[in-house]
Amino acid sequence: xxxxxxxxxxxxxxxxxxxxxxxxxxxxxxxxxxxxxxxxxxxxxxxxxxxxxxxxxxxxxxxxxxxxxxxxxxxxxxxxxxxxxxxxxxxxxxxxxxxxxxxxxxxxxxxxxxxxxxxxxxxxxxxxxxxxxxxxxxxxxxxxxxxxxxxxxxxxxxxxxxxxxxxxxxxxxxxxxxxxxxxxxxxxxxxxxxxxxxxxxxxxxxxxxxxxxxxxxxxxxxxxxxxxxxxxxxxxxxxxxxxxxxxxxxxxxxxxxxxxxxxxxxxxxxxxxxxxxxxxxxxxxxxxxxxxxxxxxxxxxxxxxxxxxxxxxxxxxxxxxxxxxxxxxxxxxxxxxxxxxxxxxxxxxxxxxxxxxxxxxxxxxxxxxxxxxxxxxxxxxxxxxxxxxxxx
Amino acid sequence: xxxxxxxxxxxxxxxxxxxxxxxxxxxxxxxxxxxxxxxxxxxxxxxxxxxxxxxxxxxxxxxxxxxxxxxxxxxxxxxxxxxxxxxxxxxxxxxxxxxxxxxxxxxxxxxxxxxxxxxxxxxxxxxxxxxxxxxxxxxxxxxxxxxxxxxxxxxxxxxxxxxxxxxxxxxxxxxxxxxxxxxxxxxxxxxxxxxxxxxxxxxxxxxxxxxxxxxxxxxxxxxxxxxxxxxx
Numbered sequence: 001x002x003x004x005x006x007x008x009x010x011x012x013x014x015x016x017x018x019x020x021x022x023x024x025x026x027x028x029x030x031x032x033x034x035x036x037x038x039x040x041x042x043x044x045x046x047x048x049x050x051x052x053x054x055x056x057x058x059x060x061x062x063x064x065x066x067x068x069x070x071x072x073x074x075x076x077x078x079x080x081x082x083x084x085x086x087x088x089x090x091x092x093x094x095x096x097x098x099x100x101x102x103x104x105x106x107x108x109x110x111x112x113x114x115x116x117x118x119x120x121x122x123x124x125x126x127x128x129x130x131x132x133x134x135x136x137x138x139x140x141x142x143x144x145x146x147x148x149x150x151x152x153x154x155x156x157x158x159x160x161x162x163x164x165x166x167x168x169x170x171x172x173x174x175x176x177x178x179x180x181x182x183x184x185x186x187x188x189x190x191x192x193x194x195x196x197x198x199x200x201x202x203x204x205x206x207x208x209x210x211x212x213x214x215x216x217x218x219x220x221x222x223x224x225x226x227x228x229x230x231x232x233x234x235x236x237x238x239x240x241x242x243x244x245x246x247x248x249x250x251x252x253x254x255x256x257x258x259x260x261x262x263x264x265x266x267x268x269x270x271x272x273x274x275x276x277x278x279x280x281x282x283x284x285x286x287x288x289x290x291x292x293x294x295x296x297x298x299x300x301x302x303x304x305x306x307x308x309x310x311x312x313x314x315x316x317x318x319x320x321x322x323x324x325x326x327x328x329x330x331x332x333x334x335x336x337x338x339x340x341x342x343x344x345x346x347x348x349x350x351x352x353x354x355x356x357x358x359x360x361x362x363x364x365x366x367x368x369x370x371x372x373x374x375x376x377x378x379x380x381x382x383x384x385x386x387x388x389x390x391x392x
Numbered sequence: 393x394x395x396x397x398x399x400x401x402x403x404x405x406x407x408x409x410x411x412x413x414x415x416x417x418x419x420x421x422x423x424x425x426x427x428x429x430x431x432x433x434x435x436x437x438x439x440x441x442x443x444x445x446x447x448x449x450x451x452x453x454x455x456x457x458x459x460x461x462x463x464x465x466x467x468x469x470x471x472x473x474x475x476x477x478x479x480x481x482x483x484x485x486x487x488x489x490x491x492x493x494x495x496x497x498x499x500x501x502x503x504x505x506x507x508x509x510x511x512x513x514x515x516x517x518x519x520x521x522x523x524x525x526x527x528x529x530x531x532x533x534x535x536x537x538x539x540x541x542x543x544x545x546x547x548x549x550x551x552x553x554x555x556x557x558x559x560x561x562x563x564x565x566x567x568x569x570x571x572x573x574x575x576x577x578x579x580x581x582x583x584x585x586x587x588x589x590x591x592x593x594x595x596x597x598x599x600x601x602x603x604x605x606x607x608x609x610x611x612x613x614x615x616x617x618x619x620x621x622x623x624x
Binding site: 043044047048051052103175176179180182183185186189204205206209225228229234235236237238239240241242244245247248249252 | 475499500501502503504505506509512513514516517518521522524525534537540544546547548549550561562564567568582583584588
């Protein structure tokens with residue numbers, strides 16, 4: 001890895017001061033969460049896949065710790081230390097290093113150590129307003145640092161959920177598809193399975209047992225499952241109970257007996273996911289699409305329009321924003337609005353900043369319930385490179 | 393610059409015996425030099441070859457870092473230690489012993505879970521019921537992570553297990569396992585079954601060539617001698 005020169009260190013420090021002063025002026029309290037974090041909480045939140053990208057180590061007491069791979073989770077934890085229930089209004093900002101293992105070797109585009117500057121807003125009840133403010137503050141900070149040429153990409157999982165809700169299908173399928181949204185390939189398979197023959201779900205299951213199960217009779221079904229296991233001489237090992245297995249089996253049985261997903265429903269979902277348009281035109285495009293299919297997602301579309309309006313009022317140049325329905329599919333912890341700032345100097349693969357809504361993150365970090373949360377982070381080395389690339 | 397080829401072979405157990413027999417059948421007699429319990433050896437009649445007796449899992453590391461030119465070890469151990477195994481080493485010959493499958497196994501009573509996709513399907517329910525993701529006990533951290541990712545399963549936690557892995561679901565330290573099995577009997581005895589698409593790797597002992605080791609003409613010559621006798 002290329003050693004950092006004093007010059008670039010100073011440039012980053014100066015840039016950080018500019019960013020932080022914009023954040024503080026927007027009402028965010030500056031905090032410095034711990035660099036070393038308990039691995040357990042982190043891995044639970046970010047998932048085992050990201051563990052491969054995280055520096056996890058065991059200290060002399062045998063505790064499993066990690067170097068923070070980002071600052072959002074540490075900021076959630078800091079908030080929870082102050083307010084154990086989590087659901088208290090607060091706005092924070094930070095600037096500091098984060099660490100990621102680079103499996104293909106570290107280089108300047110994929111550093112193992114980088115500085116992240118960011119903002120978080122917890123407990124905000126006016127959702128669209130909190131989101132618009134986060135985008136506006138992020139864009140303002142980027143401009144203050146000297147970035148002039150950039151594009152905004154936005155996405156909205158709220159719209160996706162509204163489409164699912166309006167589409168005709170069992171609730172369980174909605175949950176399955178919503179869960180698979182982040183795994184495009186699995187999503188396509190699932191959609192295919194539900195469209196072509198959910199009855200296949202029953203293949204390979206003990207036929208007699210399946211025939212005797214009735215989703216409307218939970219306790220009775222549970223007894224039958226227990227009896228089946230006993231007759232097979234199966235001792236159930238582990239913590240998962242007969243009741244849980246029954247619940248899951250009944251879901252499969254319901255799938256198997258359900259009518260396949262109507263072709264027009266699958267098509268509706270696919271055409272929604274195919275929408276990309278300038279943000280201001282996207283609303284009208286979606287409205288037309290939904291009207292053609294006879295589907296009503298007015299509530300979610302209203303939120304989309306209101307957010308865009310609030311962003312414009314807060315000084316964001318929404319003409320430069322693009323909407324992509326699929327956007328957000330690689331970032332599992334986001335639960336609603338998502339955005340990214342892309343500079344032409346670095347390209348779409350290396351966004352300068354990104355953020356969005358992640359209402360379930362606080363609960364993963366230990367709060368008793370979901371807490372409204374919106375935030376954004378700036379990749380400061382990339383920002384500097386983008387600015388230097390455009391000016392020199 | 394080293395002028396001698398380093399051949400790494402298992403230092404104990406069945407694997408050592410089978411390696412020794414396989415080589416002898418090809419006219420390559422392995423012999424320890426010095427003390428019988430030592431870890432260095434040679435091949436009778438061949439100069440320029442050092443035989444290093446080391447544990448099977450360390451052989452993978454020797455090949456990865458180039459400390460050994462050639463090695464005999466399980467494909468599972470090599471793939472576990474190298475995410476880029478096909479760049480770093482070459483599997484030149486399957487040796488027909490040390491058979492073991494690396495598999496995903498869940499409690500037999502989980503009749504609702506037959507495939508990796510079913511396993512993914514119960515992740516949310518499991519979390520609701522137990523307040524945590526299900527735990528996978530294994531010593532194959534990397535193989536597990538890569539395989540689960542390829543199947544789109546993301547909501548789980550790995551607990552490292554260095555022995556008696558198949559007992560961890562019953563003991564409550566894990567909910568399912570990724571482990572090696574030959575006949576499946578041990579799994580069955582511990583109340584576990586293999587998922588239909590849960591075979592990660594059909595592994596066996598392989599003769600493996602390191603691409604990272606330092607190769608010069610004399611070492612290459614020694615390698616050619618060994619490979620030609622083994623019919624590669």
